[in-house]
Amino acid sequence: MTETRIGYSTSQIALHWIIAALVLFQLFFGESMTTVVDAAEDGAAVSSADQALGSAHYWIGISTLALVLIRLLMRVVSGAPEPAESGPGWMRIAARGSHGLFYLLLLLTPIVGLLAFYIGDPWGDIHSLNKPVFVVLISVHAVAALFHQYWLRDGTLKRMLSPGR
Ligand code: HEM
Numbered sequence: 001m002t003e004t005r006i007g008y009s010t011s012q013i014a015l016h017w018i019i020a021a022l023v024l025f026q027l028f029f030g031e032s033m034t035t036v037v038d039a040a041e042d043g044a045a046v047s048s049a050d051q052a053l054g055s056a057h058y059w060i061g062i063s064t065l066a067l068v069l070i071r072l073l074m075r076v077v078s079g080a081p082e083p084a085e086s087g088p089g090w091m092r093i094a095a096r097g098s099h100g101l102f103y104l105l106l107l108l109t110p111i112v113g114l115l116a117f118y119i120g121d122p123w124g125d126i127h128s129l130n131k132p133v134f135v136v137l138i139s140v141h142a143v144a145a146l147f148h149q150y151w152l153r154d155g156t157l158k159r160m161l162s163p164g165r
């Protein structure tokens, strides 16, 4: 059972922001991996920048998967706080649902990425769908965090910045 806490631990906060930064890097520079894969199929040359970013995509993606597994284990062992009580009930359901969707995407995206790398299509096409889904989810998530902190003033963003019990 996942325990309920008042706040997130220092390691949970660190993992949240490290994983967020790695995912943003993957979203900004992922197209270099597409360029490398397409060039390999066509026997074409790629620029050294695309080569380096393609290789970074591979290793950063695998590291993200490892960090997400550690983060989920930590969540099961030490728990996570309940969503803030400040808004209407549907907001707590939306918070739980979107966090669950994030974890599902954070696990499936690198796994499908590995299938895309070693097998090719249709996994490549499926993997590429992660981008619009992540962009929508991250935008809604960030706006919701700011809305909680600065409109409802319930300290939601603060608890992802400083550790609680
Ligand atoms: C959280 C982790 C990851 C994210 C957010 C991510 C994101 C992306 C994005 C945005 C693209 C470009 C899609 C496009 O061109 O529109 C891409 C392409 C690609 N990624 Fe990832 N990726 C991740 C992990 C991985 C991993 C671990 C691997 C394999 C080791 C991988 C392999 C690939 C491959 C092979 C492509 C080219 C797909 C194709 O067009 O055939 N990715 N990724």
Ligand code: HEM
Pocket (backbone or CB within 6 Å): 016, 019, 020, 021, 023, 024, 075, 080, 081, 082, 083, 084, 095, 099, 102, 103, 138, 141, 142, 143, 145, 146, 156, 157, 158, 159, 160
């Ligand atoms: C790639 C980007 C991001 C990803 C993948 C991500 C993912 C997540 C996940 C999975 C949780 C749930 C944590 C748990 O209870 O186990 C969470 C919580 C949270 N995130 Fe993010 N996040 C991202 C970006 C951001 C940004 C940009 C902000 C701020 C503007 C933010 C603010 C928060 C806050 C305040 C919480 C705590 C919510 C609560 O306690 O109910 N996140 N995030």
